[in-house]
Amino acid sequence: MPDHAEYDDIAEEYAASKQLPFRIVVEAPTLFDLAGDVRGLAVLDLPCGDGTYSRAFARRGAGSVVGIDLSSAMVERARSIEREQPLGILYQVGDAANLGAVGAFDLVVACYLFNYAQTRAQLLTFAHTVYANLKPGGRMIGINDNPRTALSRYGDRAAYGFSRTIDLPRREGSRIRYTMPTADGGTFGFDNFWLAPETYEQVFAEAGLEDFRFVDCRAELSPGQDRTFWNDFLRDCPITGLAARRPD
Ligand SMILES: C[S@@+](CC[C@H](N)C(=O)[O-])C[C@H]1O[C@@H](n2cnc3c(N)ncnc32)[C@H](O)[C@@H]1O
Numbered sequence: 001m002p003d004h005a006e007y008d009d010i011a012e013e014y015a016a017s018k019q020l021p022f023r024i025v026v027e028a029p030t031l032f033d034l035a036g037d038v039r040g041l042a043v044l045d046l047p048c049g050d051g052t053y054s055r056a057f058a059r060r061g062a063g064s065v066v067g068i069d070l071s072s073a074m075v076e077r078a079r080s081i082e083r084e085q086p087l088g089i090l091y092q093v094g095d096a097a098n099l100g101a102v103g104a105f106d107l108v109v110a111c112y113l114f115n116y117a118q119t120r121a122q123l124l125t126f127a128h129t130v131y132a133n134l135k136p137g138g139r140m141i142g143i144n145d146n147p148r149t150a151l152s153r154y155g156d157r158a159a160y161g162f163s164r165t166i167d168l169p170r171r172e173g174s175r176i177r178y179t180m181p182t183a184d185g186g187t188f189g190f191d192n193f194w195l196a197p198e199t200y201e202q203v204f205a206e207a208g209l210e211d212f213r214f215v216d217c218r219a220e221l222s223p224g225q226d227r228t229f230w231n232d233f234l235r236d237c238p239i240t241g242l243a244a245r246r247p248d
Helices: 011-017 021-035 052-059 072-084 120-134 197-206 225-232
Strands: 042-045 064-067 089-095 105-112 132-145 153-155 161-167 173-179 187-194 210-215 237-247
Touching: 011 072, 011 173, 011 187, 021 052, 021 105, 021 237, 042 052, 052 064, 052 105, 052 225, 064 072, 105 120, 120 132, 120 197, 197 210, 225 237
Parallel strands: 042 064, 042 105, 064 089, 105 132
Antiparallel strands: 132 237, 153 161, 161 173, 173 187, 210 237
């Protein structure tokens, strides 16, 4: 495991970005739709970041929640919130590439994990980890950079609070750069990597997971929010839901 993770340097800024409207209007409702009723389920949140979704699933009645992330700074933020408002969540530092089985879970939540794989082989290690941590019949759900988007959909999305660019030509391992605003008027960024949608489909099947699919995002609008504005975000959306299951 590297002794320094990219998110150690941006833990605070990333945590604040969970308040961006696209996360609340699109990301979270899409994830919770995919999850369905989690009451009583054993949930692994990988990567948990600062625990935003670990806490959400605990509050939605999950039987137990374990959150794991490569970044010790992110895990420390999650633990600190857990100390202040205990929900019984267990947080650990760990690398999804070589985690092995830490338990037998009904649901693995993988929000923005697979887009860190730079190669097919790395994606396969992540998929093996998901499989190893699911009970037979258990489900994997998540949110990801959307590898299906047209090239024209990269670029400045300032209206939605970020920019997303990709190194061209787009090919396996191409770097995707996200830039987001900070509270003090600056910006911060992080990198994802592009792998073809077909690579995802093949790799999850190879890892033994069935019914892998990308799931288009949806928006949950509050009264007064502009439907046209959010429909433009959803069209060939920069983020996608995904789901798979471990066979019985
Ligand atoms: C974009 S954040 C998402 C965090 C959380 N899932 C969320 O939606 O708020 C991506 C996280 O992935 C973590 N990460 C990157 N590579 C990882 C790996 N190999 N194993 C575990 N966590 C990893 C980073 O440290 C970072 O916290």
